[in-house]
Amino acid sequence: MYKAILACGLAIAALAIPASADTPASQLQYFIGTWNCIVHAGQITFTVNESIAVMPGGAWLHETATDSEKNQPVATEDNYLGYDTRNSRYVLLGITSLGTYYVSTSSSTTLNGSKWQSAFPTGTSDTLTEDSSTRYTIDGVDAGGATTQQVCTRQ
Numbered sequence: 001m002y003k004a005i006l007a008c009g010l011a012i013a014a015l016a017i018p019a020s021a022d023t024p025a026s027q028l029q030y031f032i033g034t035w036n037c038i039v040h041a042g043q044i045t046f047t048v049n050e051s052i053a054v055m056p057g058g059a060w061l062h063e064t065a066t067d068s069e070k071n072q073p074v075a076t077e078d079n080y081l082g083y084d085t086r087n088s089r090y091v092l093l094g095i096t097s098l099g100t101y102y103v104s105t106s107s108s109t110t111l112n113g114s115k116w117q118s119a120f121p122t123g124t125s126d127t128l129t130e131d132s133s134t135r136y137t138i139d140g141v142d143a144g145g146a147t148t149q150q151v152c153t154r155q
Helices: 025-031
Strands: 033-041 044-054 061-068 075-084 089-096 101-106 115-120 125-132 135-141 147-154
Touching: 025 061, 025 075, 044 147
Parallel strands: none
Antiparallel strands: 033 044, 033 147, 044 061, 061 075, 075 089, 089 101, 101 115, 115 125, 125 135, 135 147
16 A cells, blocks of 8 residues: 655654744645545555644644555554654654554655655655645655555645
8 A cells, every 4th residue: 555755753853843934844834634635556546534733742743544445454544744853854654553664754855846765665755746735746656666646635
């Protein structure tokens, strides 16, 4: 199942989402809210419903997501997204109800157009595009060259 991006990590110090709109961390505010996503992965198409909020203390965004892939068990995910100021990168950490997990990072200075690399499992790369204030797209390629696309619309 294709896992979309958006930033976290296990040993990140002092993450914050400042009010200034021109810092990488503040750009994460774009994702706060509820999103409905359509994922195309090869011949498979499924939906993901996302709810994203700021965690207490403002250091991370927390996303809860439900994947509805036909003929598959419904999977829920908890994703954590932040900006690592010490290492100047966005970080995404995700865990699923199916027992899987993933970590991706991006050294891009802006979210729009950011390039993501999977730290675990390795070999996946994604590009995030903010199509508008109410829609974003993630285009991905896995280690075998298979492509995926996730299109999310703000609800």
